[in-house]
Amino acid sequence: MVSAGFAELTIAGYMHSAIHFGGWLEAQGVSPSNIDENTVKAFGAHCCQCPGHRGHKRLSRHYLARVERFAGYLARRGVTGPVANTVPETPASSVARALDEADVAGTGY
Ligand SMILES: [Zn+2]
Numbered sequence: 001m002v003s004a005g006f007a008e009l010t011i012a013g014y015m016h017s018a019i020h021f022g023g024w025l026e027a028q029g030v031s032p033s034n035i036d037e038n039t040v041k042a043f044g045a046h047c048c049q050c051p052g053h054r055g056h057k058r059l060s061r062h063y064l065a066r067v068e069r070f071a072g073y074l075a076r077r078g079v080t081g082p083v084a085n086t087v088p089e090t091p092a093s094s095v096a097r098a099l100d101e102a103d104v105a106g107t108g109y
Helices: 002-030 038-043 062-076 092-105
Strands: none
Touching: 002 038, 002 062, 038 062
């Protein structure tokens, strides 16, 4: 992000794909918490007839990469499910760590 012009262009691109993705999700009845990599794939494969996006029936790889990154961003924010093959922390490991900390506290360390 060296120049403001470049940043604006990038943000505009993200906004366009994010709005398109959001509109498509709504049309499909997919709730944000159900977004995963298959949702992004299905979005990439859809024959676009979304309002305001006519004339771009096939989405470019570039476009999809942005949507993927946007979905990844949502996942990191905890809005959606995991998009990449990330293994979510299991409750068991959280409990184990909490117990470890309790142990340390108990020994007066
Ligand atoms: Zn579309």
